[in-house]
Amino acid sequence: MSDVHISGVGLHPFGRFDGVSGTELGVTAVRAALVDAGVAVHDVRAAFCGTAYGGVAAGHRVLGALAGTGIPIYDIEAGCASGGAALQLGAASIASGQYDRVLVLGLEKMPKGIIRSSYFAPWQEAAGFSPAPAYFALRAQRLLAETGLTVDHLAQVVVKNRRHGAANPDAMFTRAVTPDEVLSSRMICPPLTLFMLCSPNEGAAAVVLERDGGGGAVRLAGISLRSHLPGSVLGEDSPLCGIDDSTVTPPTRLAADDAFSTAGLGPEDVDVVECQDTDAARELLVWSELGLCAPGEQARILADGDASLGGARPVNPSGGLLSKGEPLGASALGQVVELVRQLRGEAGARQVVGAEVGLAHVIGRGANACVTLLVR
Amino acid sequence: MAVPAIEPSVIRLDDDGVTLLGGWSPSSGLRHFPRAPVCPFTGADDVEALDLPRTGTVWLNTTVTVAPPGYRGPVPYGFGVVELDGDPLLRVLSRLAGAGVAPGARVRLGAEELPGPDGEPCLTWAFHT
Numbered sequence: 001m002s003d004v005h006i007s008g009v010g011l012h013p014f015g016r017f018d019g020v021s022g023t024e025l026g027v028t029a030v031r032a033a034l035v036d037a038g039v040a041v042h043d044v045r046a047a048f049c050g051t052a053y054g055g056v057a058a059g060h061r062v063l064g065a066l067a068g069t070g071i072p073i074y075d076i077e078a079g080c081a082s083g084g085a086a087l088q089l090g091a092a093s094i095a096s097g098q099y100d101r102v103l104v105l106g107l108e109k110m111p112k113g114i115i116r117s118s119y120f121a122p123w124q125e126a127a128g129f130s131p132a133p134a135y136f137a138l139r140a141q142r143l144l145a146e147t148g149l150t151v152d153h154l155a156q157v158v159v160k161n162r163r164h165g166a167a168n169p170d171a172m173f174t175r176a177v178t179p180d181e182v183l184s185s186r187m188i189c190p191p192l193t194l195f196m197l198c199s200p201n202e203g204a205a206a207v208v209l210e211r212d213g214g215g216g217a218v219r220l221a222g223i224s225l226r227s228h229l230p231g232s233v234l235g236e237d238s239p240l241c242g243i244d245d246s247t248v249t250p251p252t253r254l255a256a257d258d259a260f261s262t263a264g265l266g267p268e269d270v271d272v273v274e275c276q277d278t279d280a281a282r283e284l285l286v287w288s289e290l291g292l293c294a295p296g297e298q299a300r301i302l303a304d305g306d307a308s309l310g311g312a313r314p315v316n317p318s319g320g321l322l323s324k325g326e327p328l329g330a331s332a333l334g335q336v337v338e339l340v341r342q343l344r345g346e347a348g349a350r351q352v353v354g355a356e357v358g359l360a361h362v363i364g365r366g367a368n369a370c371v372t373l374l375v376r
Numbered sequence: 377m378a379v380p381a382i383e384p385s386v387i388r389l390d391d392d393g394v395t396l397l398g399g400w401s402p403s404s405g406l407r408h409f410p411r412a413p414v415c416p417f418t419g420a421d422d423v424e425a426l427d428l429p430r431t432g433t434v435w436l437n438t439t440v441t442v443a444p445p446g447y448r449g450p451v452p453y454g455f456g457v458v459e460l461d462g463d464p465l466l467r468v469l470s471r472l473a474g475a476g477v478a479p480g481a482r483v484r485l486g487a488e489e490l491p492g493p494d495g496e497p498c499l500t501w502a503f504h505t
Contacts, residue, residue: 116445122493123383125446127500134455137438189438230417233457233467241409241468
């Protein structure tokens, strides 16, 4: 793709902020990103806002609060990949030559507990077909059955990410946990316990995209958003039925193949990863779907610490969604903010030394998967 | 008055009990559930009505221990994927009940009464060991 650079990033921490509106969360993130880029809101030619629960014209409300309206403002919903979809469209608008500088933001303010989604018809909710953790659990059961991974490996993912999150002041949970704590926390849907599931919460993130990167700007080398192919009963599109899907390529793989192809890179080039750890099993599944490891190799990677800070290729140095929580519209851009800080060498205690290539990945409702490749 | 089906386009209740209302496409050769305007796997538009088998085998299962939003029935409840008998392979999501629910267990379709979307009793489907 033509050059697209990230010249500024900003974040409102992820967590719970009673009395703070979603718009205020967004304003905080946007102002930080503008300051970081060294531009004013009036220097931005368009804005792309990802949110799933932010309501009508959420992006307009944020830009309105900053006296930044008048430009085109796009409000985009794609479930957990909403921020990725906004980033993909923003990047395309730069690459096409339509704009030379745009703002991409994501915001969310969600209640505690199992997410309520208009994705399901009222009768499906009443019949008990709507609990997202149950779908995650079934996919986890399949992963364990097919790979020989165990609940102990799931616990190790949580321990890793929560240890990373303890060094991230913007995370919701900043206390490291032990395997016993993970395994003995409340059982939600076997094999997934409470600590193995991320918490829907609140937060915002923003980035400024430009065609011409100034000094230190990170290049957006590839980005792809893909949805599911038909066939899987366990796809995040949550159909009521499926057929033998062992040969159906998952959307994460589709998006990764696209993004790597665009960037002229391969999984072996990636130094640091932020991936969707909606639940602990999802992270392990995603490692293989992204091509970071062979199916079944996850146990060795966990044992060797390859995916931990200090390891060969750290995954979720921010602590992941298991530490940060998941504000749907903000989560993908939160990953990008983390990776930009990593590639700039600004990640402090959780810095991945010498990182030059970062990969961000989200997947969610509708089976939208987004993979983003960033290069220093 | 008889308790109604929770969604009459998805299941039928009659003297034989509950039936899953599926479809199949002669050109794709695939079965699906619930019946859709086109084959959900290939897009073929030659879908015919098909009453699906009432027996199958559990492929995957879990237990829901926390009531999701919009659900007023009891917790915990079993939930999983059943491979219906017959060819070609068709996997359906279902509530699961009975002792010994686990991958490989043989199960049979039955009805289960739950509060519907408006709180009034409705019948949905569940596979039982």
